Amino acid sequence: MNLKKLLEKNFPPLEHHITPRDSMLYALGIGIGDAPCDPKQLQFTYESGLKVFPSQANVISHPGGWVQDPAVEIDWIKLLHGEQSFEIHAPLQVNKTYVGTFRIIDVIDKGVGKGAMLFMEKQLRDKESNELVSTVTSTYVLRGDGGSGGTTTTAPVPHPIPERAPDTECVLSTLPQAALIYRLSGDYNPIHADPELARKAGFERPILHGLCTLGVATRAVLDTCCDSRPELLRSLKVRYSAPVYPGETIATEVWRDKDIVSFRSRVVERNVVVLNHGHAIVGQA
Template sequence: MAIDLDRLMSWPVPEGRQTLTSKDCILYALGIGLGADPTDERQLRFLYEKDLRALPTMAAVLAYPGFWQRDPALGLDWVRLLHAEQAVEIHRPLPVSGTLTGRTRVTGVIDKGAAKGALLFQERRVEDADGNPICTVSMTSFCRGDGGFGGPGGPVPEPAAVPDRAPDTVCDLPTLPQAALIYRLSGDFNPLHADPAVAREAGFERPILHGLCTFGVAGHAVLASCCGYDPDAIRSIRARFTAPVYPGETLRTEMWVEGPDDVRFRTRVVERNVVALNNGQVRTSAPVRSAADA
C-alpha cells in the first residue's frame, strides 16, 4: 500500500497526555546511562528526588503520542521505519512533575524515490496544564520502504555543519546491554528495540538502541563537558542519526565550540568506529564551559 500524501499530511495524530512524576525523570536518566557512578553528585541531581532536575533531552519524550505510524490506514512500512533526525527547543526549564499535553502534526513528506525511501517530518508542541509552552520537539523519520509514491522531492533542510578539525573535547560514555529495555519505559515501545524477531525482520542482527537514547547519551556528554551539568544552559539540541547502535556499545561524543553559545558534536560507536550521530548542534543560554570548569 503506497503513501496517500493528503491523508498523511492531515492525519489526526493522537494527542499525547502525560502526568509527569519524579519517577519518570529518574527512569529517563537511568535509561540514558546516568548513575554509572552512584556517588557523583552532579549526576545525582537527575536521579535522586532531593532537588531533582530533568535532563534537557527528556523534552524529546514528553507527552509522546505513541507509535502512531503503525496504523495500517497510513500505508507505511513501519517495520522498516528509522529515526533520521531529532531536534528539541526548550522554552522554559523542564518540570519534574505536572500534567502535560503534546500536540503533534505532520509538517512535510519528501519522496526520495522508489529505491531510496521517503522522509516524514513531524512537530510536537508540549504545554503544561495552564497552556504554557514547555518545549517544541521536531522529528524526521526515514521510511525506507515507502519511496516512489509521487510526492515532492524536496527541499530538505540543511543540517548543522561539523568542523573539519580535531574536536575541542571528547567524552566516552558506555551503554548497558539492557539499555533499550530500560529506555523503552520512557514511552517508545517500538518492538524493534526489544523483540529479536522484529529486529531480524528489519535487517538487524539483534534489537537496536533507540535513536533517542543515543541522542540522550550525546546530550549528557555535552551537558557534562560544555555546560557544567547545568540543565538550564541548554536551550536547543539537534542531530542526525547515521547508524544504529547496539545496547552495550560505548559512545564517544566529539565536540567543537563554534561560538560562546554554539557547540557542534558528533557521536561514534567506539567498538565499530562508525558514526551514529552526526551534524549535532547545541545552542546554550550561557557561555560554553570547558570540561575543566564542569
C-alpha cells in the same frame, strides 16, 4: 504509504504528568547513574531536588506507535529515525502536567526504491498556564515508502562539523539492557526488544533507540560545555547516521564556539559514526 491519509491524520492532544519516577527512569535509561555518588548525576536520579533531564522533552506525550495505523499504510518495520531536534523555551519540571500537540510538517518522496522522509513537529505546553515549554521536531526515514508522493523536495541543510580537531571528547558506555530500560519511557517499537523483528528490519539484533543515543550525546554536551547544569542548554539537533547496539561505547567529539556547540558521536568498538552534524546552543556556565 498513503500520503492523503497521512496528511489528514488527526493527532489528539496528549497529556503527560511528569512524576519523579518518570524522570528518574528516563535518566537511568540513558545511562545516568553509572557514578551513583556523583551529585551531578544524582540531580537526575534522586528525588531530593530532582531535575528533569533536558532531552526528556523528546518522550513527554510520546504519540506511541501511530505509524502502525493501517490507514496510513506506512511500511513501519523499515522505518528509521533520521534526525531529531528539541528547543527548550522553559525547563520541564516534575509534578507538573504538560500537553503535547502534533502535526506532520512535510514529506519528501525520494522515488520508488529510494524511500521517503517524513517531518513531524511536537509542541509541549504547560497545561496550567498554556506556556510553550518545548518544540520538538523529528525526521523519519521511510525506507519502504518511496514513490508514494510528497509535499516538498527541499530538505534541511545539515549543520557543518568544524574541520579543526575537536576541543574535547566525552566517552560514555551503554548497558546491554539499555534498550529494555529506555523503552519504558514510552517508545515500545519492538525492533528494540524483539530479536526476530530486529532481524526482519535488517539488524543482527535489537538496536538502541535513536532517542536514547541522542540522550547520551546530550549528556556529553552538558558535561563538557554546561558544567552539567541543564538550565544552560537551549537547543540541540542531531542527524542519525548508523544504529547503536546496546552495550556499546559512545564517544562524542565536541567543538565549542562561544554559545554554539558542534558535535558528533561514534561507537568505539566499531569505529562507526552514529550521530553526525550535531548542533547545540548553550548558555554560559
